[in-house]
Amino acid sequence: MKCTKCSQTAVFSRPDYCERHFTEYVEKKVLETVRKHGLVSGKDNVVVAASGGKDSVSCLYILSKHLKNVRALAIDEGIIGYRQHTLAYLKRFCKAHNIPLKIYSAKKELGVSLDNLVKQGQHGCTACGALRRHIMNMKAKELKATKLATGHNLDDEAQAVMMNLLRNNMAVSARLGPITGVKRLQGFVPRIKPLYFCTEKEIAAYAFLKGFEVPFAECPYASSSYRWSVLYGLNELEGKRPGTKKKIIESHLKMQPKLKEGNPGGPNTCKMCGEPCAGKMCKVCSIITSTKKIKLA
Ligand SMILES: [Zn+2]
Numbered sequence: 031m032k033c034t035k036c037s038q039t040a041v042f043s044r045p046d047y048c049e050r051h052f053t054e055y056v057e058k059k060v061l062e063t064v065r066k067h068g069l070v071s072g073k074d075n076v077v078v079a080a081s082g083g084k085d086s087v088s089c090l091y092i093l094s095k096h097l098k099n100v101r102a103l104a105i106d107e108g109i110i111g112y113r114q115h116t117l118a119y120l121k122r123f124c125k126a127h128n129i130p131l132k133i134y135s136a137k138k139e140l141g142v143s144l145d146n147l148v149k150q151g152q153h154g155c156t157a158c159g160a161l162r163r164h165i166m167n168m169k170a171k172e173l174k175a176t177k178l179a180t181g182h183n184l185d186d187e188a189q190a191v192m193m194n195l196l197r198n199n200m201a202v203s204a205r206l207g208p209i210t211g212v213k214r215l216q217g218f219v220p221r222i223k224p225l226y227f228c229t230e231k232e233i234a235a236y237a238f239l240k241g242f243e244v245p246f247a248e249c250p251y252a253s254s255s256y257r258w259s260v261l262y263g264l265n266e267l268e269g270k271r272p273g274t275k276k277k278i279i280e281s282h283l284k285m286q287p288k289l290k291e292g293n294p295g296g297p298n299t300c301k302m303c304g305e306p307c308a309g310k311m312c313k314v315c316s317i318i319t320s321t322k323k324i325k326l327a
Pocket residue numbers: 033034035036037038047048049050051
């Protein structure tokens with residue numbers, strides 16, 4: 031197969047592009063998302079939430095190549111045998127590309143590790159997401175970031191839309207999108223998803239072609255998640271009808287203005303830690319309080 035832009039051999043199909051045209055295509059798509067959806071303005075101070083996986087590393091690379099003063103932050107949730115490998119790679123990557131990186135550990139910041147929370151009966155993915163978002167927001171504020179970029183791709187977002195639909199979580203769905211949140215909330219650094227319109231396959235190919243040797247490490251808690259079943263189902267549908275995931279995203283973006291109207295979101299602050307949250311207490315504080323109770327019992 032030949033590249034549709036030049037006569038070189040294609041390295042990717044749909045779109046059929048050679049290495050150079052494919053990597054250009056991915057970067058262009060990311061920068062167009064940033065521009066069209068107003069993800070970053072001239073005054074913004076962008077910090078990328080990186081894990082050391084292919085998505086966040088690609089996001090970090092493309093943003094730092096095209097924007098000024100991009101920094102990275104990473105969270106060590108405390109998953110023995112997993113996180114240290116991706117963080118070691120991230121450190122090497124940032125050093126090689128001159129990107130300032132800060133790593134924060136959940137143990138040090140909140141006094142808990144994910145392994146411990148799971149041992150005490152917490153659901154791995156739920157607790158992990160809550161810890162990560164919490165520390166990310168706290169630290170992004172300390173770093174004076176005005177935007178926090180994540181490596182979520184089109185596949186991740188399609189899964190999230192489907193999961194919220196299946197769980198009747200419309201208030202959560204209202205906050206999805208290339209820029210998260212229904213409105214600006216005090217104390218909350220807006221999160222942006224520059225890879226929003228790139229498929230998982232495109233990012234995997236991009237990272238490979240760019241020579242990013244991201245470690246292949248699977249989170250030990252991943253298989254227990256509901257997300258995994260939704261992913262499996264979506265992949266099957268995508269295989270039968272390519273473009274299904276993109277259609278899910280497009281439908282979601284069409285519905286989103288209505289979802290936002292119906293779910294304005296709570297501008298509350300957590301009574302324990304002061305971080306913004308929907309109810310009276312944030313998720314992390316309620317997880318920590320409930321595990322303390324278990325310990326005492
Ligand atoms: Zn070409």
